[in-house]
Amino acid sequence: MTARVVDFETVDLRFPTSRQLDGSDAMNPAPDYSAAYVVLRTDHPAVPEGHGFTFTIGRGNDLVVAAVRAVANRARGIPVDDIVGDLGAFARHLTADSQLRWLGPDKGVIHLATAAVVNAAWDLAAKLAGKPVWKLLADMSPREITDLVDWRYLRDALTPEAAVDLLERAEPGRAEREARIRREGYPAYTTSAGWLGYDDAKLRRLCQQAVDEGWDSVKLKVGADLADDRRRCRIAREIIGPDRRLMIDANQTLGVAEAVEWHRGLAEFGIWWFEEPTSPDDVLGHATIQREIAPTHVATGEHAHNPVMFKQFLQAGAIGICQIDACRLGGVNEAVASILLAAAHGVPVCPHAGGVGLCELVQHLSIFDYVAVSGELENRVIEYVDHLHEHFLDPVRLRDGRYLPPEAPGYSAEIRRDTLERYRFPGGGAWH
Amino acid sequence: MTARVVDFETVDLRFPTSRQLDGSDAMNPAPDYSAAYVVLRTDHPAVPEGHGFTFTIGRGNDLVVAAVRAVANRARGIPVDDIVGDLGAFARHLTADSQLRWLGPDKGVIHLATAAVVNAAWDLAAKLAGKPVWKLLADMSPREITDLVDWRYLRDALTPEAAVDLLERAEPGRAEREARIRREGYPAYTTSAGWLGYDDAKLRRLCQQAVDEGWDSVKLKVGADLADDRRRCRIAREIIGPDRRLMIDANQTLGVAEAVEWHRGLAEFGIWWFEEPTSPDDVLGHATIQREIAPTHVATGEHAHNPVMFKQFLQAGAIGICQIDACRLGGVNEAVASILLAAAHGVPVCPHAGGVGLCELVQHLSIFDYVAVSGELENRVIEYVDHLHEHFLDPVRLRDGRYLPPEAPGYSAEIRRDTLERYRFPGGGAWH
Numbered sequence: 001m002t003a004r005v006v007d008f009e010t011v012d013l014r015f016p017t018s019r020q021l022d023g024s025d026a027m028n029p030a031p032d033y034s035a036a037y038v039v040l041r042t043d044h045p046a047v048p049e050g051h052g053f054t055f056t057i058g059r060g061n062d063l064v065v066a067a068v069r070a071v072a073n074r075a076r077g078i079p080v081d082d083i084v085g086d087l088g089a090f091a092r093h094l095t096a097d098s099q100l101r102w103l104g105p106d107k108g109v110i111h112l113a114t115a116a117v118v119n120a121a122w123d124l125a126a127k128l129a130g131k132p133v134w135k136l137l138a139d140m141s142p143r144e145i146t147d148l149v150d151w152r153y154l155r156d157a158l159t160p161e162a163a164v165d166l167l168e169r170a171e172p173g174r175a176e177r178e179a180r181i182r183r184e185g186y187p188a189y190t191t192s193a194g195w196l197g198y199d200d201a202k203l204r205r206l207c208q209q210a211v212d213e214g215w216d217s218v219k220l221k222v223g224a225d226l227a228d229d230r231r232r233c234r235i236a237r238e239i240i241g242p243d244r245r246l247m248i249d250a251n252q253t254l255g256v257a258e259a260v261e262w263h264r265g266l267a268e269f270g271i272w273w274f275e276e277p278t279s280p281d282d283v284l285g286h287a288t289i290q291r292e293i294a295p296t297h298v299a300t301g302e303h304a305h306n307p308v309m310f311k312q313f314l315q316a317g318a319i320g321i322c323q324i325d326a327c328r329l330g331g332v333n334e335a336v337a338s339i340l341l342a343a344a345h346g347v348p349v350c351p352h353a354g355g356v357g358l359c360e361l362v363q364h365l366s367i368f369d370y371v372a373v374s375g376e377l378e379n380r381v382i383e384y385v386d387h388l389h390e391h392f393l394d395p396v397r398l399r400d401g402r403y404l405p406p407e408a409p410g411y412s413a414e415i416r417r418d419t420l421e422r423y424r425f426p427g428g429g430a431w432h
Numbered sequence: 433m434t435a436r437v438v439d440f441e442t443v444d445l446r447f448p449t450s451r452q453l454d455g456s457d458a459m460n461p462a463p464d465y466s467a468a469y470v471v472l473r474t475d476h477p478a479v480p481e482g483h484g485f486t487f488t489i490g491r492g493n494d495l496v497v498a499a500v501r502a503v504a505n506r507a508r509g510i511p512v513d514d515i516v517g518d519l520g521a522f523a524r525h526l527t528a529d530s531q532l533r534w535l536g537p538d539k540g541v542i543h544l545a546t547a548a549v550v551n552a553a554w555d556l557a558a559k560l561a562g563k564p565v566w567k568l569l570a571d572m573s574p575r576e577i578t579d580l581v582d583w584r585y586l587r588d589a590l591t592p593e594a595a596v597d598l599l600e601r602a603e604p605g606r607a608e609r610e611a612r613i614r615r616e617g618y619p620a621y622t623t624s625a626g627w628l629g630y631d632d633a634k635l636r637r638l639c640q641q642a643v644d645e646g647w648d649s650v651k652l653k654v655g656a657d658l659a660d661d662r663r664r665c666r667i668a669r670e671i672i673g674p675d676r677r678l679m680i681d682a683n684q685t686l687g688v689a690e691a692v693e694w695h696r697g698l699a700e701f702g703i704w705w706f707e708e709p710t711s712p713d714d715v716l717g718h719a720t721i722q723r724e725i726a727p728t729h730v731a732t733g734e735h736a737h738n739p740v741m742f743k744q745f746l747q748a749g750a751i752g753i754c755q756i757d758a759c760r761l762g763g764v765n766e767a768v769a770s771i772l773l774a775a776a777h778g779v780p781v782c783p784h785a786g787g788v789g790l791c792e793l794v795q796h797l798s799i800f801d802y803v804a805v806s807g808e809l810e811n812r813v814i815e816y817v818d819h820l821h822e823h824f825l826d827p828v829r830l831r832d833g834r835y836l837p838p839e840a841p842g843y844s845a846e847i848r849r850d851t852l853e854r855y856r857f858p859g860g861g862a863w864h
Contacts, residue, residue, distance in 0.1 A: 027530055030530070056534055056535060057531050059529060059532055060502060060531060060535045060542065063498055063502065063535065063541060064535065066495055070491065098459060098461060098462070098489070099463065099488070099489050099490035099492060102463075102488055102490075103492045103495065103541050104539075104540050105684070105735060106711075106713070107713070108543065109541035109542060110540060110541060111540065112535070153687055153688075153711040153717070155688070156720065252537070255584055255588065256587070278585060279538075281538070281539070281738065281744075282743075282744065284743075285585070285588060285740075285744075303537060308711045308717075311714075311716075312715060312717075
C-alpha cells in the first residue's frame with residue numbers, strides 16, 4: 001500500500017494584535033497578525049500530518065486560505081515517498097497549474113498560498129526523516145540541495161553547477177559548524193522595542209530592557225515623520241550606547257530621493273542598515289539608494305516575492321543585507337534558492353521574522369545557511385520579535401540573544417490545537 | 433441628497449475556451465478565459481451603475497472575485513461626486529487598507545481586484561460625463577491628468593512637473609489628432625493566427641486570412657520547441673511576405689541566455705518584437721536580452737503588475753515596446769502613469785489585449801495616449817484577438833485593421849446580462 005496525501009485542513013487564524021498596536025509601522029498602522037494555516041493529512045502511519053502556514057496581517061487572510069485550498073488540492077493523492085523523495089519536483093508541481101499561475105505569476109495571494117503548502121510538505125518530510133528541517137537540509141548532498149531549486153530564471157546569475165561548487169567548498173566544515181550552533185546558538189536582534197505606535201517613554205523603557213536582556217542590536221520603525229524619527233533614534237542610541245547596532249526600517253513609505261534624504265537626517269545616529277526604504281519592487285531604486293547611503297547597508301526582502309527579485313537585488317548591488325521571508329517566498333525551496341544566490345554574491349542573509357511563527361521557520365533557514373552554504377556568522381542576525389510563540393508546539397528558544405537550534409523533527413510550524421480553535425476567524429472565542 | 437455608491441454585485445464569469453485551444457501558448461496550454469466582474473451600484477439617477485472587470489484564465493477566478501468584494505466594499509458609501517471629482521484619490525483609497533495591501537503589495541490577486549473596481553469607477557465617471565473614457569481623459573488638463581497618478585515611487589524617473597510639461601507640449605495638437613482617430617482609427621495587429629495549439633494547416637490558413645483581411649502584422653506564440661518555431665515562423669513569413677511585420681511571443685517560458693539563443697534561431701525570419709521572453713519580474717534579464725537582440729525589440733508588460741515595474745523596464749532600456757494591460761495594472765490610473773512614463777522615455781505603448789474584453793478597454797488607453805500624451809502613431813499597434821466581443825454591449829469596431837474610437841459613454845466594459853447569467857461559474861448554463 002502506497003501512503004499518500006489523502007486530505008487537508010485549512011484554518012483562517014487571526015490574532016487581535018491591533019488592540020495593542022503591536023507590530024505598528026508607517027505602512028501598517030494596525031495589523032492583526034494572522035496565518036493561513038494548512039495541515040496536509042496522509043495515510044502514512046509514521047507521519048499522519050504536515051503543518052504549514054503563511055503570514056498575513058488580518059483582512060484578506062480568508063483570500064489566502066481559499067488560495068491554499070486551491071493549491072493544496074494539487075497535493076491530494078500524491079504518494080508521500082514522491083513528495084519527500086523530490087521536494088523540488090513537488091514544489092514545481094504545485095505551481096504548474098497555468099490557470100492558477102496567471103493570478104501571480106509567482107507573487108501575491110497565490111504565491112503566499114504556495115508557501116503554506118510547500119512549508120507543510122517540508123514539515124512532513126522532516127518528521128518522516130526524524131530531523132528538524134535545518135538538519136534535513138544540512139545533511140543533503142550539494143546536488144540534492146541544488147535539485148530543490150527551479151533554475152529556469154536564475155542561471156544568468158548562478159548556474160546549478162556553480163552552486164554545487166559553492167556547496168562543495170562548504171562541505172568540509174559542516175560538522176564543526178553544526179557543533180558550534182548547538183553550543184552557541186545563532187545570533188539574533190530584536191524589533192520589539194521600536195514599533196511606531198509606541199510613545200517615547202515606552203521606547204526608552206523597551207530599549208533599556210533590550211540592553212538588559214543582552215541584545216546587541218535594536219531596530220526602529222521610521223518613515224512617518226523625520227523630526228520624530230530623529231528624536232526616537234537619539235533616544236535609542238543614548239540608551240544602547242555607541243557600540244550596539246541600530247537599524248531603521250521605513251516599511252516602503254518613501255520614494256527614492258526621499259529615502260536618501262531620510263537617511264541623511266538619521267546618519268549621525270550610526271545606522272547599520274536601512275530596511276525597506278521604498279517599494280519592494282524597485283530594484284533600481286534600491287540600487288540608487290545603496291550607492292548614496294553606503295556604508296549603511298540597504299536591507300530588503302520581506303516583500304520580495306520570489307528568487308528572481310533577489311537575483312536582481314544582488315546583481316544590481318542594491319542590497320547589503322538579504323532579508324528572505326519564509327512565507328513570502330514560495331516556501332523552503334525558494335528560500336534555498338535565495339540563500340544560494342546571496343552566498344554567491346557575498347551578501348549576508350538576515351531573515352525577516354516576527355509575525356506569526358516566522359521566527360519559528362527562519363531559524364531553520366539561517367542555520368542551514370551557516371552550516372552548509374555561507375559558513376559565516378559575521379553580520380548575520382535573525383530578527384526576533386517576542387510575540388505569539390506560546391501558540392507553537394515547538395517554539396523558538398533563545399539564550400543570551402541567540403537562537404538555539406530546534407531539535408524536534410519538522411519545521412517548528414505546528415500550532416496548538418486549542419489556539420487553532422480559539423483564534424479561528426471569525427468563529428473562535430478570541431473574536432467574540 | 434448626496435448620491436453614493438450604495439451596493440455592488442460581483443460575477444465569476446468564465447468562458448470554456450479551453451475546449452478549442454483558443455488562447456493556447458507555451459505557458460498556458462488550456463485557458464478558460466474569465467472575468468472577475470463587478471457592478472458598482474449608486475443611487476444617482478443619471479448613473480445607476482459602473483461596470484468593471486479584471487481578466488483571468490479560469491481556475492482561481494473565484495479568488496479574484498472574493499478579492500473584488502473586499503476591495504469594492506471600500507467604495508460603499510462614497511459620494512459619486514467625490515469619486516468622479518478625484519479619481520486619483522479614489523484609487524488611492526481603494527489600495528490604502530494596509531491589511532489588504534500586505535497580500536500584494538500592489539500585485540497578484542488583490543491588485544487584479546483593484547483593477548476591476550477602479551475600472552468600474554471610470555465607467556461610472558465616463559457615463560456621468562456622457563463621454564467614452566478615452567475622451568474623458570483626453571479632455572482633462574495636464575494637471576488633472578497627473579493628479580490621477582500616485583507619484584510616490586515614480587519621481588526618480590519622472591516628476592509630476594515634468595509630466596505636466598510633457599502633456600502641455602502635446603496640448604496644441606489634441607483636436608487635430610482626435611479628428612484623425614475619428615477618421616482613420618487606431619492601428620491594430622492580430623494574434624488570432626498564431627496560438628500554439630493550432631496545427632500548421634490551421635496556422636497557414638489563418639495567416640492567409642489575416643493577409644486577406646488587411647492586417648499588416650502577425651504574432652506567433654513560440655517557446656516550446658525551437659525547431660517547431662522555426663517551421664512555423666517560416667510558414668508565417670512565407671504567407672505574409674517580406675513587408676508585413678512578424679512578432680513572436682514566448683510567454684515567459686525561457687531563461688535569459690535561452691531567450692537570446694531562441695531569438696538567434698528565428699532572427700532570419702525578420703522579427704519586429706520578441707514578447708515576454710522570460711520572467712515578467714526580471715527587469716535586468718530583459719535588459720540583457722534587449723542588448724543582445726537589438727534591433728529586434730523586447731516587448732513585455734501583460735504581467736507587469738504596477739508602474740514601478742514599467743519605470744524600471746524603461747530606466748534600464750530593457751524594452752522597446754511597452755505592453756500595458758488594462759487589468760493587470762491597477763486600472764486606468766496606473767495605466768495613465770505607465771503611459772506617461774513610456775512617453776517620457778520615448779518608448780511606444782502597444783497594449784496587451786485579447787482575453788475577455790481587454791480589447792474593449794485598451795482602445796481607450798491607446799487613443800488617449802495618441803491624442804493627449806505621445807502624439808505618435810508610429811510603431812504603435814493595439815493587439816486584437818477576435819474572441820468574445822459579442823458578449824459586450826459596446827464591442828470594439830474594427831475597419832481595415834484599425835480600431836474605430838468608441839463613442840458610447842463609459843469604458844466599453846459592460847457585458848450583456850444574458851451572458852452574465854449563461855457563463856456564470858459554476859451555475860450558468862454554459863457550464864452544465
